Amino acid sequence: MSILSGLNPQQLEAVTLPKQSALVLAGAGSGKTRVLTTRIAWLIQTGQSGPMGILAVTFTNKAAKEMLARISAMLPINTRGMWVGTFHGLCNRLLRAHHRDAGLPQLFQIIDSADQLALIKRLMKSLNVDDEKYPAKQLQYFINDAKEQGLRAAEVETADDYSRKLNELYQAYDEQCQREGVVDFAELLLRSYELLSRNEFLREHYRARFQHILVDELQDTSRLQYLWLRLLTGPKNSVFAVGDDDQSIYAFRGASAGNMLSFAQDFGAATVIKLEQNYRSHANILDAANALIRHNQARLGKNLWTAEGHGEPLRLYEAAIDLEEAGHIVEEVKALAAGGSKLSDMAVLYRSNAQSRLLEHALFSAAVPYRVYGGLRFFERQEIKHALAYLRLVANPEDDGALLRVINFPARGIGSRSLEQMQEQALEQHCSLWQAALRKARAKAPGSGPPQKRGIESFVALVESLRLTCTALALPEVIEHVIEQSGLKQHYQGQKDGADRLENLAELSNAAAGFVIESAESSVQNMLVEFLAHAALEAGEHQAGEGADALQLMTAHSAKGLEFHTVFISGLEEGLFPHEQSLIEPGGLEEERRLMYVALTRARRRLYLSFSQNRMLHGQTRYSIASRFLGEIPIELIKRVNPKSGVGNSVLSIEDKTARGLSPQPLNFSAELPSSWHVGQNVLHPKFGAGVIVNAEGRGSDARVQVNFHKAGVKWLALEYAKLIPA
DNA sequence: CTAGCTGCTGTTTTT
DNA sequence: CAGCAGCTAG
Numbered sequence: 001m002s003i004l005s006g007l008n009p010q011q012l013e014a015v016t017l018p019k020q021s022a023l024v025l026a027g028a029g030s031g032k033t034r035v036l037t038t039r040i041a042w043l044i045q046t047g048q049s050g051p052m053g054i055l056a057v058t059f060t061n062k063a064a065k066e067m068l069a070r071i072s073a074m075l076p077i078n079t080r081g082m083w084v085g086t087f088h089g090l091c092n093r094l095l096r097a098h099h100r101d102a103g104l105p106q107l108f109q110i111i112d113s114a115d116q117l118a119l120i121k122r123l124m125k126s127l128n129v130d131d132e133k134y135p136a137k138q139l140q141y142f143i144n145d146a147k148e149q150g151l152r153a154a155e156v157e158t159a160d161d162y163s164r165k166l167n168e169l170y171q172a173y174d175e176q177c178q179r180e181g182v183v184d185f186a187e188l189l190l191r192s193y194e195l196l197s198r199n200e201f202l203r204e205h206y207r208a209r210f211q212h213i214l215v216d217e218l219q220d221t222s223r224l225q226y227l228w229l230r231l232l233t234g235p236k237n238s239v240f241a242v243g244d245d246d247q248s249i250y251a252f253r254g255a256s257a258g259n260m261l262s263f264a265q266d267f268g269a270a271t272v273i274k275l276e277q278n279y280r281s282h283a284n285i286l287d288a289a290n291a292l293i294r295h296n297q298a299r300l301g302k303n304l305w306t307a308e309g310h311g312e313p314l315r316l317y318e319a320a321i322d323l324e325e326a327g328h329i330v331e332e333v334k335a336l337a338a339g340g341s342k343l344s345d346m347a348v349l350y351r352s353n354a355q356s357r358l359l360e361h362a363l364f365s366a367a368v369p370y371r372v373y374g375g376l377r378f379f380e381r382q383e384i385k386h387a388l389a390y391l392r393l394v395a396n397p398e399d400d401g402a403l404l405r406v407i408n409f410p411a412r413g414i415g416s417r418s419l420e421q422m423q424e425q426a427l428e429q430h431c432s433l434w435q436a437a438l439r440k441a442r443a444k445a446p447g448s449g450p451p452q453k454r455g456i457e458s459f460v461a462l463v464e465s466l467r468l469t470c471t472a473l474a475l476p477e478v479i480e481h482v483i484e485q486s487g488l489k490q491h492y493q494g495q496k497d498g499a500d501r502l503e504n505l506a507e508l509s510n511a512a513a514g515f516v517i518e519s520a521e522s523s524v525q526n527m528l529v530e531f532l533a534h535a536a537l538e539a540g541e542h543q544a545g546e547g548a549d550a551l552q553l554m555t556a557h558s559a560k561g562l563e564f565h566t567v568f569i570s571g572l573e574e575g576l577f578p579h580e581q582s583l584i585e586p587g588g589l590e591e592e593r594r595l596m597y598v599a600l601t602r603a604r605r606r607l608y609l610s611f612s613q614n615r616m617l618h619g620q621t622r623y624s625i626a627s628r629f630l631g632e633i634p635i636e637l638i639k640r641v642n643p644k645s646g647v648g649n650s651v652l653s654i655e656d657k658t659a660r661g662l663s664p665q666p667l668n669f670s671a672e673l674p675s676s677w678h679v680g681q682n683v684l685h686p687k688f689g690a691g692v693i694v695n696a697e698g699r700g701s702d703a704r705v706q707v708n709f710h711k712a713g714v715k716w717l718a719l720e721y722a723k724l725i726p727a
Numbered sequence: 728c729t730a731g732c733t734g735c736t737g738t739t740t741t742t
Numbered sequence: 743c744a745g746c747a748g749c750t751a752g
Contacts (some may be wrong), residue, residue: 037734059742060741060742185741185742187740252740253741351739352739356737374741408728411728411730416728538742539741543731555740556737558740558741579739582740582741617738618743619743619744620743
């Protein structure tokens with residue numbers, strides 16, 4: 001059977017397009033991944049390209065794996081010659097291959113955002129920078145933002161003293177990273193961009209090699225990633241890009257959907273193909289999503305349709321308190337599972353990771369198996385990062401960040417005093433902390449006395465012995481050795497919550513064993529570095545107990561690209577979804593709406609929406625009202641399942657319809673609310689003048705709102721007494 | 728030097 | 743409600 005059978009005319013056109021740059025506007029569920037993978041298979045099958053000539057960029061590691069799996073299923077070829085991965089993964093591959101030309105040590109390490117922040121804090125301390133005036137987070141943002149735009153410190157334009165200082169620190173930060181041989185996420189991209197732009201030979205080599213470049217999720221690419229693609233594209237090769245502007249949800253991270261607009265021109269793409277038939281969802285779900293997204297102004301415009309029937313209505317549940325909302329979800333999941341539905345084909349989506357705790361608790365109590373994606377990821381756990389820090393030192397002892405993390409963990413009597421001395425020495429002599437530690441250890445014990453159990457000496461001896469074992473053992477054994485010899489094992493054995501951590505550490509060497517099987521590397525040293533890169537780049541991918549049938553819990557962001565028979569979207573409240581932070585940012589609300597659009601379109605057959613009047617947030621119960629997004633979904637698509645409100649299972653009342661018709665304001669779903677005040681609303685006060693409601697709490701006669709008055713500042717007002725007028 | 732306490736602060740989404 | 747920085751007693 002042909003790999004092309006079953007494609008609709010537009011899909012077929014896209015798959016079999018002659019070699020030329022092209023843009024495919026692919027709506028949610030329109031078979032985007034299928035088009036990409038089938039095109040690759042078709043190119044190879046028809047002899048237009050070998051596996052070596054393919055470069056495919058995806059947005060997540062999950063998507064990359066999926067793509068490889070599907071290609072392998074279609075063609076019996078070895079996919080190893082193909083470059084398929086995330087931008088970060090591919091850049092890592094490029095820099096490893098040409099570390100010398102890129103000016104990096106062979107065994108450079110990748111640091112994640114947390115490591116980056118720690119490095120920045122450390123740097124600022126050593127330079128005596130006032131962290132009140134220059135918060136480390138802000139500098140981190142400044143640096144990443146500059147790198148995302150492709151700018152080094154020397155190229156950043158600074159308008160005032162403040163940004164000049166930040167820029168100086170950016171320069172110092174880059175120097176520190178270089179000294180330590182570490183590379184942050186943004187640096188991976190910028191460094192390989194610079195490598196290709198400065199080295200004509202390499203650039204031409206890769207342009208000649210990658211005849212076909214395929215890009216997934218073009219709307220989520222950053223400026224720098226876009227420029228990187230342009231560098232790799234010459235007159236003889238072409239880029240086939242797929243994207244959906246309505247699913248652009250990473251602008252906060254530097255992605256610009258504008259890349260979709262400029263693509264045709266910049267890459268000379270003569271063809272734009274639209275995939276508008278949705279194969280995923282029943283019509284009610286799709287109609288809801290289409291109606292919602294129509295509220296956005298900035299759109300390329302697409303009209304998704306389906307040949308499927310209407311299906312069931314969307315179910316809306318309103319809870320009095322977050323616990324009740326969680327309870328409802330658990331009940332529905334249990335009922336569906338009892339009816340034969342697979343747990344793994346159901347997902348609960350939420351706006352922020354913190355919301356999973358409550359759900360997890362409810363699911364755990366009800367003995368419903370579940371799996372959480374994101375949140376506290378495996379490779380980000382404390383005990384794992386400790387073990388990885390030892391491994392990083394094995395690969396490269398100059399790595400100050402790794403050294404600082406474990407030099408006194410488990411405690412071996414090296415306190416802040418000795419650390420300060422070492423840091424002074426390192427600063428004076430322009431050497432790494434490891435060098436300073438070596439000197440200190442040697443100065444202390446000029447060859448005499450028995451080996452120490454504690455102190456710097458013992459630490460130096462430990463790292464040196466670990467480095468030796470690395471030459472004699474395979475990677476999983478090296479890891480077990482590290483866990484044992486470092487004292488991590490003993491330390492956690494003595495802890496009351498240490499059992500979980502020990503389990504995770506054991507899982508780490510399992511992960512390494514699995515990694516070794518898949519890897520093509522031969523030397524343990526190289527394998528170790530690859531494994532560390534894997535840990536930094538795919539922090540979330542590894543999970544114990546994979547494959548078991550379990551309910552899926554994740555943020556709306558991480559649900560992108562996935563689909564489920566049944567989807568629950570929870571916490572649909574103003575301030576949470578859309579998130580209050582987003583309301584401040586320009587374009588923030590539209591991005592939140594796209595996120596909601598992504599969430600809605602994950603469902604194939606059944607969609608539950610829920611919100612709660614009260615929610616525990618920042619340690620106190622907050623009152624909140626229904627998300628405006630609920631008001632943007634046509635009423636006739638929704639069925640309320642709301643036993644407590646007395647509305648029963650009927651659809652929304654006529655009253656609600658009227659409110660909806662009259663104003664774009666969010667619906668007042670609660671009968672108990674005195675009026676339709678909501679966060680974000682403009683109001684007038686007889687004394688304080690004009691302002692905006694920024695917060696609300698309490699109900700009935702206790703109801704209070706927090707108003708940010710343009711003149712008088714932020715004030716809490718009791719609705720019963722304050723004479724507020726809507727403005 | 729260590730461990731444990733207090734009090735403060737910050738809270739979105741991810742490679 | 744966290745997690746963490748800074749402090750104090752041992």
